[in-house]
Amino acid sequence: MAVSTFKRGLRLPTRKDATEGKPVELAPLPKQVVIPINQHFGAPNKCLVNVGDHVKRGQKIADAAAPGPMTVPVHASINGVVKKIEPRTQSNNTEGICVLIEAEGADSGGEEFLPPLDPFSCTKEEALARIREAGIIGMGGAGFPCHIKLNPPPNKPIDTIIADGAECEPYLTTDEAVLTEKPNLLILGLTIVMKITGVKKAIIGMEDNKAKLIPMIEREIRLNEQAASVGEISIGLCRTRYPQGGEKLLITALTGREVPSGGLPMDAGCIVQNVGTLVAIAEAFSLGKPLVDRDLTVSGGACKTPKNIRAPIGTLLPDLPPVFMEIAYDKLSKILYGGPMMGNAVPNLNIPIQKNTSGIILMTAAETVAELEGPCIRCGRCIRNCPIRLSPVIMNMALEAGDLDEAVTAGLMDCIECGSCTFMCPARIKLVQRFRVGKGRLRIRQQARQAAQATAKPAPAKT
Amino acid sequence: MAQTESLSHELFLSSSPHIASKVPATALMRNVLIALAPVTIFGVISFGLPALLNILVSIVSAVAAESLFRYITKQDIRAKDQSAIVSGLLLALVLPPTTPLWMTALGAIFAVVVAKEFFGGLGANVFNPALIGRAFLLMSFPAAVTTWARPLGFGTALSDAVSGATPLGILKLGDSAAAGIQAVGADFAANKLASSADYWATMRTLFIGNHGGCTGETSILLILAGAVFLLVKKTIDWRAPVTMIGSAFILSLVLGMDPLFSVLSGGLIFGAVFMATDYVSAPLTAKGKLIFGCGAGIIAVLIRKFGNYPEGVSYAILIMNAAAPFLNRLLPKKYGTVPKTKGAAK
Numbered sequence A: 001m002a003v004s005t006f007k008r009g010l011r012l013p014t015r016k017d018a019t020e021g022k023p024v025e026l027a028p029l030p031k032q033v034v035i036p037i038n039q040h041f042g043a044p045n046k047c048l049v050n051v052g053d054h055v056k057r058g059q060k061i062a063d064a065a066a067p068g069p070m071t072v073p074v075h076a077s078i079n080g081v082v083k084k085i086e087p088r089t090q091s092n093n094t095e096g097i098c099v100l101i102e103a104e105g106a107d108s109g110g111e112e113f114l115p116p117l118d119p120f121s122c123t124k125e126e127a128l129a130r131i132r133e134a135g136i137i138g139m140g141g142a143g144f145p146c147h148i149k150l151n152p153p154p155n156k157p158i159d160t161i162i163a164d165g166a167e168c169e170p171y172l173t174t175d176e177a178v179l180t181e182k183p184n185l186l187i188l189g190l191t192i193v194m195k196i197t198g199v200k201k202a203i204i205g206m207e208d209n210k211a212k213l214i215p216m217i218e219r220e221i222r223l224n225e226q227a228a229s230v231g232e233i234s235i236g237l238c239r240t241r242y243p244q245g246g247e248k249l250l251i252t253a254l255t256g257r258e259v260p261s262g263g264l265p266m267d268a269g270c271i272v273q274n275v276g277t278l279v280a281i282a283e284a285f286s287l288g289k290p291l292v293d294r295d296l297t298v299s300g301g302a303c304k305t306p307k308n309i310r311a312p313i314g315t316l317l318p319d320l321p322p323v324f325m326e327i328a329y330d331k332l333s334k335i336l337y338g339g340p341m342m343g344n345a346v347p348n349l350n351i352p353i354q355k356n357t358s359g360i361i362l363m364t365a366a367e368t369v370a371e372l373e374g375p376c377i378r379c380g381r382c383i384r385n386c387p388i389r390l391s392p393v394i395m396n397m398a399l400e401a402g403d404l405d406e407a408v409t410a411g412l413m414d415c416i417e418c419g420s421c422t423f424m425c426p427a428r429i430k431l432v433q434r435f436r437v438g439k440g441r442l443r444i445r446q447q448a449r450q451a452a453q454a455t456a457k458p459a460p461a462k463t
Numbered sequence B: 001m002a003q004t005e006s007l008s009h010e011l012f013l014s015s016s017p018h019i020a021s022k023v024p025a026t027a028l029m030r031n032v033l034i035a036l037a038p039v040t041i042f043g044v045i046s047f048g049l050p051a052l053l054n055i056l057v058s059i060v061s062a063v064a065a066e067s068l069f070r071y072i073t074k075q076d077i078r079a080k081d082q083s084a085i086v087s088g089l090l091l092a093l094v095l096p097p098t099t100p101l102w103m104t105a106l107g108a109i110f111a112v113v114v115a116k117e118f119f120g121g122l123g124a125n126v127f128n129p130a131l132i133g134r135a136f137l138l139m140s141f142p143a144a145v146t147t148w149a150r151p152l153g154f155g156t157a158l159s160d161a162v163s164g165a166t167p168l169g170i171l172k173l174g175d176s177a178a179a180g181i182q183a184v185g186a187d188f189a190a191n192k193l194a195s196s197a198d199y200w201a202t203m204r205t206l207f208i209g210n211h212g213g214c215t216g217e218t219s220i221l222l223i224l225a226g227a228v229f230l231l232v233k234k235t236i237d238w239r240a241p242v243t244m245i246g247s248a249f250i251l252s253l254v255l256g257m258d259p260l261f262s263v264l265s266g267g268l269i270f271g272a273v274f275m276a277t278d279y280v281s282a283p284l285t286a287k288g289k290l291i292f293g294c295g296a297g298i299i300a301v302l303i304r305k306f307g308n309y310p311e312g313v314s315y316a317i318l319i320m321n322a323a324a325p326f327l328n329r330l331l332p333k334k335y336g337t338v339p340k341t342k343g344a345a346k
Helices: A124-133 A174-181 A183-197 A208-223 A247-255 A275-286 A381-385 A392-400 A404-410 A420-424 A431-455 B025-047 B049-072 B083-093 B101-119 B129-140 B157-161 B167-177 B184-190 B199-208 B220-232 B239-254 B259-264 B268-275 B286-306 B313-327
Strands: A024-026 A032-036 A045-047 A060-064 A080-089 A095-103 A160-165 A201-207 A232-238 A270-274 A293-299 A307-312 A332-337 A344-346 A359-364
Touching: A024 A174, A032 A080, A124 A183, A124 A275, A160 A174, A160 A183, A160 A247, A160 A275, A174 A183, A174 A201, A174 A208, A174 A275, A174 A293, A183 A201, A183 A208, A183 A232, A183 A270, A183 A275, A201 A208, A201 A247, A208 A232, A232 A247, A247 A270, A270 A275, A381 A392, A381 A420, A392 A404, A392 A431, A404 A431, A420 A431, B025 B049, B025 B083, B025 B220, B025 B268, B049 B083, B049 B101, B083 B101, B083 B129, B083 B268, B101 B129, B129 B313, B199 B220, B199 B259, B220 B268, B239 B259, B239 B268, B239 B286, B259 B268, B268 B286, B268 B313, B286 B313
Parallel strands: A024 A307, A160 A201, A160 A270, A201 A232, A293 A359
Antiparallel strands: A032 A095, A045 A060, A080 A095, A293 A307, A332 A344, A332 A359
């Protein structure tokens, strides 16, 4: 099979050995969960439960505060009693309202799932409503509402659906586990998406370090009854390279197209869905199950029991029994939610697993970087390795000089924050961090300008 | 709330990414030093004790000057980043081995303090410090810095014939004496450069490096060995050196000079490999590097052909250093850049 790729990018140490090929283990029922009521990118939710309420697994506990498309409900992930509703630190290090549910024994009263729905006989609107009701967001990390992605405006014709199984971040292995353990659900999810969007072509994109899974996935494609009727599903093998899993670069690797600057995948005729999201879609129809569990990798040098786990959303790692999850607190130096290239470092372990938590990496000091920044020696490695051909060093110099326009010219607003430049920087300059700050400054400037225009007197009519 | 065991130490919090490549800045400096080792050793063997003393004095002066300057101006002393060592060594290698030691020390101090620290230290200088040091000495003490010793011990025809001049220097004299540049072999014969007047033997000598010249510039073979090492280690980019040597070759051909002689003699290849690839003073972008190298090659040949100096490489690179901030505006085409015609619809 031909191996496709994009130019530049990095060959990273994969560090996947600890959990590679391990089955996804079902986490023991935690005694409590802490569920943030806003877990998506978009408009905020309103809490639907009160302290003291009994809730069932699958019951909606938060939904749109105001009607609007960019919102996704949140569900209780265990049966229990609402003990607290209070702001807590979430995995992106911001405070957000969380619902603390204390468990009521293992089997108290079953679940409150939606009725199963046949995706191939229902209407497109019903299908999209089901995906929204099931609380599905992109599980790759950004948390974009899934039903929005599947309903592009009519002026953006889509011809390719891409299942993102590249998993280019070091340590993480849950996408691989999905490809290994649940190819049937993945194919089902993919056919549902093809049915909803009417797109005839789908590609399962994965890196060539997972090439041994191809025959099994191809067999699953043949076994799926609907697959042939909705279109053609193929496998696209990509060279193992970071950031292959970034949707823009996966599109480029698999189709040769580039997403226009400032655009979305739909501007290149593609919809990209993480393989975990597709499984969640399949379960939302076949089981009526909302997104209440999450597969994630728990790994890193300070994790004595590295494994792929499936845990209810809202689980806190320290609540898991030591036989299942043992943490070397004496060696623990950094806690990451997400992968080491794009994930967040958090201050403690009392932060819940969210819908978009692809992994929790417990790093030792030796695994991470703790070197101080040195002066930029202008070696240009950041330029040479930027997968989207920006000029990070020039952006950084412009930002230091306070020249936002120059930074934009060099690519500030195009930066996908993949961290390739910072990884390669021999002076250990935190380039990506500077660019995030720079983007913030640019937004503030734009808002200030808009405000100034709004308050300014209307310009005299041109004669 | 979940009980986290109390940690005896603090956790790190920082922005992503949380891992980094194993190549710190000092490793890059070390690679340059390793690449310079063969020419340095060859220089010491060829020119003996004066060359060795020059190298040591230059490095020590550069490091001491940097540290002292940073101490006086109350900045962190960062001799261990090795950049001053590189500057000092490079300066010694582009000076004649017979340069008086006090001049070398002065040049090194000028290079590090005026050309680097006055601009803000490592990473902030506009011009290549070693070349500024050399240019400073060339201006101040032209006689001392353009008098070359012949190599010791290696009794080849070429080195026997050369007495206190380089192939380029002699060619410059021949150039003004003769009506025009003839075949270089003939020129050599006329100037008693090569007693056997064998063109290819001359070129071989130039390539291997057994002739008068600056301490580190004579052996093209060892310079190229260093270049290969740096390219394999991905420490330098091929663009500037290749376009610099290429443009010098082609322009020499156009101007009726012997292109091979032009490339092999003097400091052209040394400059292309070790000076035009200087991170700080050369352009950052790929296109910028191509134009930088091209411009440096052209200016070097023009100075050699029409200027007063037999050697134009240092000034050529310094002049192009001044153009680097402008060349940095030649940015690569960003991912997803839509051609203007389509973008207008937005």
